[in-house]
Amino acid sequence: MELEKKIEIQCPACGHKGEFSVYENINTKIYPDLKEKIKSGQLFIYKCPSCGTESIIDYGLIYQDPDEKILIQYYMSEKEKEGALDLFSKESLDHHDQAEEIIKILDSYRKRLVDNLESLREKIQIFDRGLDDRAVELVKIISTKIFIDENPNANLQAVYFVDDQGKDLIVFEADNDNYAINMDATMYRLMEEGLEKLDLEETFIVDEKWALEVFDKLVQLG
Numbered sequence: 715m716e717l718e719k720k721i722e723i724q725c726p727a728c729g730h731k732g733e734f735s736v737y738e739n740i741n742t743k744i745y746p747d748l749k750e751k752i753k754s755g756q757l758f759i760y761k762c763p764s765c766g767t768e769s770i771i772d773y774g775l776i777y778q779d780p781d782e783k784i785l786i787q788y789y790m791s792e793k794e795k796e797g798a799l800d801l802f803s804k805e806s807l808d809h810h811d812q813a814e815e816i817i818k819i820l821d822s823y824r825k826r827l828v829d830n831l832e833s834l835r836e837k838i839q840i841f842d843r844g845l846d847d848r849a850v851e852l853v854k855i856i857s858t859k860i861f862i863d864e865n866p867n868a869n870l871q872a873v874y875f876v877d878d879q880g881k882d883l884i885v886f887e888a889d890n891d892n893y894a895i896n897m898d899a900t901m902y903r904l905m906e907e908g909l910e911k912l913d914l915e916e917t918f919i920v921d922e923k924w925a926l927e928v929f930d931k932l933v934q935l936g
Contacts, residue, residue, distance in 0.1 A: 730764035851925035
């Protein structure tokens with residue numbers, strides 16, 4: 715797999731053609747500067763050298779942080795998703811010559827699958843803060859309910875975690891505006907404790923759907 719390759723981009727505004735770097739596999743030891751570019755979104759922005767128009771270039775990639783033992787695959791198709799699930803669950807390694815070595819590496823990493831850029835950026839920010847993304851997703855569920863109760867007429871488009879210079883925020887995107895609150899630290903700790911009691915199996919997709927299912931189990935647990 716190529717680590718970096720150049721692709722040709724045609725500006726949608728002026729038609730000028732230019733080069734853009736895409737990274738199919740980002741290892742933060744090899745590309746230490748790219749983590750911040752992912753978190754800021756700059757990695758996926760192409761600026762036309764002719765007219766200055768900026769375009770988002772959306773593409774899938776594998777993100778690996780060997781220091782923090784984080785492995786995230788941003789997949790663009792069901793085929794990529796299924797392939798990653800097979801690898802993460804080690805089902806595709808039965809006849810691989812280096813299976814034992816690969817399994818040892820995989821077992822040492824926290825592994826996640828995401829299907830959009832915002833989720834990729836969010837996961838990296840959560841893990842950089844030393845947080846459990848499962849507990850954060852559960853806090854987002856509770857915070858969203860509170861937000862909707864307080865703003866019943868709001869058209870809520872998205873809810874996500876943001877690291878704002880060391881401050882943990884939950885951001886609500888509604889009615890073409892953003893509303894941010896501090897993530898409740900007590901609520902987060904309660905969700906962590908609840909997850910320990912549930913003793914869930916390893917999961918690779920931690921999103922709103924997962925959180926809703928787990929939250930129902932926590933409610934039943936009392």
